[in-house]
Amino acid sequence: METKAIMIVGVGGQGTLLASRIIGAVLLEGGYDVKVSEVHGMSQRGGSVVTYVKYGDKVYSPVIEKGEADLILSFEELEAARWLPYLKKGGRMVLNTQRINPMPVITGAAEYPEEIVEKLKKTGADITAVDALKIAEEAGSAKAVNVALLGVLSANTEFGEEVWERAIEKCVPEKALEINKKAFRLAREIQK
Amino acid sequence: MSKLMLGNRAVARGLYEAGVRVVSSYPGTPSTEITEYASAYDKNEMYCEWAPNEKVACETAIGASIAGVRSFCAMKHVGLNVAADPLYTASYTGVNGGLVVAVADDQGMHSSQNEQDSRNHAIGAKLPMIEPSDSAECKEYTKLAYELSEKFDTPVLLRLSTRVSHSQSRVDEEERVNLPPKPYEKNIRKYVMMPAFAKPKHTEVEKRTLALMEYAENCPLNKREMHDTKIGVITAGIAYQYAKEALGDKASYLKLGMVNPLPERLIKDFAQKVEKLYIIEELDPVIENHVRKLGVSCIGKEVFTLTGEYSQSYLKEKILGEKTESLDFGENIPVRPPVMCAGCPHRGIFYTLKKLGCIVSGDIGCYTLGASAPLQAMDTTVCMGASVSGLHGMNKAAPEYENKRVAVIGDSTFIHSGITGLINIAYNRSNSTVIVLDNSITGMTGHQNNPANGKDIYGDPASAVNLEELCKAVGINRVRVIDPYCMAEAEAAIKEELNREEPSVIISRRPCALLKSVKHKPALKVDTDKCVGCKMCLKIGCPAISAIDGKCVIDHTQCVGCGICEEMCKPGAITSADRC
Numbered sequence: 068m069e070t071k072a073i074m075i076v077g078v079g080g081q082g083t084l085l086a087s088r089i090i091g092a093v094l095l096e097g098g099y100d101v102k103v104s105e106v107h108g109m110s111q112r113g114g115s116v117v118t119y120v121k122y123g124d125k126v127y128s129p130v131i132e133k134g135e136a137d138l139i140l141s142f143e144e145l146e147a148a149r150w151l152p153y154l155k156k157g158g159r160m161v162l163n164t165q166r167i168n169p170m171p172v173i174t175g176a177a178e179y180p181e182e183i184v185e186k187l188k189k190t191g192a193d194i195t196a197v198d199a200l201k202i203a204e205e206a207g208s209a210k211a212v213n214v215a216l217l218g219v220l221s222a223n224t225e226f227g228e229e230v231w232e233r234a235i236e237k238c239v240p241e242k243a244l245e246i247n248k249k250a251f252r253l254a255r256e257i258q259k
Numbered sequence: 260m261s262k263l264m265l266g267n268r269a270v271a272r273g274l275y276e277a278g279v280r281v282v283s284s285y286p287g288t289p290s291t292e293i294t295e296y297a298s299a300y301d302k303n304e305m306y307c308e309w310a311p312n313e314k315v316a317c318e319t320a321i322g323a324s325i326a327g328v329r330s331f332c333a334m335k336h337v338g339l340n341v342a343a344d345p346l347y348t349a350s351y352t353g354v355n356g357g358l359v360v361a362v363a364d365d366q367g368m369h370s371s372q373n374e375q376d377s378r379n380h381a382i383g384a385k386l387p388m389i390e391p392s393d394s395a396e397c398k399e400y401t402k403l404a405y406e407l408s409e410k411f412d413t414p415v416l417l418r419l420s421t422r423v424s425h426s427q428s429r430v431d432e433e434e435r436v437n438l439p440p441k442p443y444e445k446n447i448r449k450y451v452m453m454p455a456f457a458k459p460k461h462t463e464v465e466k467r468t469l470a471l472m473e474y475a476e477n478c479p480l481n482k483r484e485m486h487d488t489k490i491g492v493i494t495a496g497i498a499y500q501y502a503k504e505a506l507g508d509k510a511s512y513l514k515l516g517m518v519n520p521l522p523e524r525l526i527k528d529f530a531q532k533v534e535k536l537y538i539i540e541e542l543d544p545v546i547e548n549h550v551r552k553l554g555v556s557c558i559g560k561e562v563f564t565l566t567g568e569y570s571q572s573y574l575k576e577k578i579l580g581e582k583t584e585s586l587d588f589g590e591n592i593p594v595r596p597p598v599m600c601a602g603c604p605h606r607g608i609f610y611t612l613k614k615l616g617c618i619v620s621g622d623i624g625c626y627t628l629g630a631s632a633p634l635q636a637m638d639t640t641v642c643m644g645a646s647v648s649g650l651h652g653m654n655k656a657a658p659e660y661e662n663k664r665v666a667v668i669g670d671s672t673f674i675h676s677g678i679t680g681l682i683n684i685a686y687n688r689s690n691s692t693v694i695v696l697d698n699s700i701t702g703m704t705g706h707q708n709n710p711a712n713g714k715d716i717y718g719d720p721a722s723a724v725n726l727e728e729l730c731k732a733v734g735i736n737r738v739r740v741i742d743p744y745c746m747a748e749a750e751a752a753i754k755e756e757l758n759r760e761e762p763s764v765i766i767s768r769r770p771c772a773l774l775k776s777v778k779h780k781p782a783l784k785v786d787t788d789k790c791v792g793c794k795m796c797l798k799i800g801c802p803a804i805s806a807i808d809g810k811c812v813i814d815h816t817q818c819v820g821c822g823i824c825e826e827m828c829k830p831g832a833i834t835s836a837d838r839c
Contacts (some may be wrong), residue, residue, distance in 0.1 A: 173592060
């Protein structure tokens with residue numbers, strides 16, 4: 068099988084790393100060769116963050132370049148726009164409609180673009196937009212936004228609910244597990 | 260069963276399986292997780308610690324090796340500069356128990372102040388260096404490094420990079436070998452490096468390099484993969500993975516797992532079998548220079564850049580002339596640089612330093628972000644500890660501005676190498692003001708305990724350096740502690756100390772807001788009737804506050820209720836939710 072590429076993009080602190088680890092665990096159980104590339108250190112501090120998950124028969128490079136991603140999971144609108152050029156032609160983007168202002172917008176040096184979702188759709192990309200923060204808060208914690216997004220994503224994959232939940236159990240700390248599972252199920256149901 | 264592991268975790272697994280008994284490191288991205296994962300094993304089998312700096316860590320590992328056990332330390336590329344002094348001489352003494360030093364380079368400078376290529380240190384120190392390209396190799400090469408170390412009587416360098424250290428791929432776990440410690444035998448010709456003994460040792464080191472070169476000609480680390488021979492590629496580490504993805508079977512490969520010393524016959528032989536030879540290596544042309552020295556013609560840095568990271572698409576474009584099409588959003592997208600977290604105790608201090616118009620001699624840590632907009636309150640950042648010694652230099656050069664200059668340094672960085680600079684300030688007397696930003700943790704690398712916070716790597720109680728007493732003991736008479744959340748107090752203290760005619764230290768003490776032990780207050784709220792839109796609260800650069808339609812709003816998912824913005828808000832529009 069040709070190598071498939073998934074990008075998880077968002078703002079440092081949103082839990083993109085955990086999401087990529089859960090996806091990695093699901094794919095490993097699916098019998099694929101998997102590489103997950105993470106970013107640690109300075110860039111994590113509220114900056115634009117990106118992690119890569121690649122899978123197939125044999126994966127070489129752990130990174131994804133422009134025009135190579137089959138799927139982008141975006142935790143934030145501006146980040147979706149920023150990383151759009153990485154999407155392959157005909158690729159899909161699942162996006163959380165949350166807006167987090169970057170520092171140049173906060174200080175007034177730049178403007179947050181309007182109507183990002185509509186503009187993304189006009190590029191011809193396959194866009195699924197959801198308010199995952201609302202789902203996460205409904206489940207009990209805004210912090211579960213990452214797992215809520217996975218719930219949305221999971222509805223269109225070859226892997227069943229059990230496989231995803233096993234991966235969530237492996238990666239999410241015990242005390243946050245119930246809320247995360249709830250967020251996952253709520254989001255998956257909405258998507259079906 | 261296969262597990263997905265970070266390269267760093269796979270190195271830790273390799274240490275465990277190799278029977279390593281002592282691990283000592285100082286945190287540094289991208290190397291930190293090796294020692295963190297190593298500390299998850301039973302400490303009676305493999306003892307781990309955070310040392311105050313890389314030099315101490317390396318010397319600890321050297322000591323453990325001399326005492327007869329397999330030992331290890333890990334560091335980032337710039338950490339190797341700090342550890343270079345003991346390492347260059349350990350090259351002469353050799354080892355008793357195997358000694359491996361991992362050094363993680365940061366191509367692309369994701370979290371570093373420079374992009375140095377550590378292979379140059381291997382050449383300088385005349386040490387063998389091996390370089391894995393994925394997690395499975397991280398484990399395998401780590402174990403092999405111990406065999407090489409003991410066979411050739413040498414420390415071995417394990418070179419990593421951000422993409423290898425921080426990528427997860429499949430690893431199969433194996434059992435640990437339990438090696439009994441080797442007996443220690445007194446041998447001053449081996450371990451006392453004074454000139455009479457060091458001279459013959461240098462000759463031995465040169466012989467060892469020749470033996471290692473012979474090993475490199477035919478070893479499991481250097482592999483040939485022959486496919487189409489129109490293009491030949493000599494490569495190593497992560498660059499191998501990029502090349503394989505870009506060129507697949509359209510090229511043949513010589514993958515060098517051992518990057519110092521390099522083989523000669525193997526390279527000449529491979530070069531003869533291919534039509535066009537590319538040398539694909541990030542950063543410096545180390546392999547390329549070696550290949551050219553052998554009289555072999557090749558294509559290298561005249562095509563590929565000396566800076567930053569490579570990738571499959573970069574190589575495709577450079578070698579095959581292929582470009583990947585991509586979508587375009589069609590609009591300028593504001594950048595999102597990293598910022599100090601909401602509730603960061605450093606924020607108020609930097610706002611005050613900017614307000615007072617200070618020249619700020621900065622250092623390495625989260626607080627380096629004080630250089631970014633809107634705070635922009637930092638003038639220099641060079642290396643660990645340079646804030647304190649650099650400030651002394653500035654004040655010696657132009658004492659007329661000493662009441663405008665401060666140094667800022669974190670608690671862990673201060674212990675690492677700030678204290679020696681402070682001794683210099685006291686000893687050689689400059690009227691310098693040093694602010695120690697004590698957030699009780701090594702923050703930027705992801706929360707490691709350190710000698711000043713009273714906990715060891717396992718989270719167990721440890722002796723804590725008393726920073727106030729330490730500063731006094733080196734000769735600083737004026738030492739005071741402030742709470743950075745009280746901005747008025749902080750401003751008064753900074754003003755007062757700047758105007759003193761003697762050196763002083765201000766310890767700004769408040770734990771990192773991300774620590775689990777820190778209890779957050781409820782998120783603050785803006786009373787829109789009272790908000791006059793003056794935007795004073797935006798001047799502190801908190802990611803939780805922004806202005807919408809001229810009024811300020813606070814994002815409740817980010818705000819931790821630190822209250823700095825409340826102090827900034829003259830009309831009193833910002834209040835805590837429970838008071839609303």
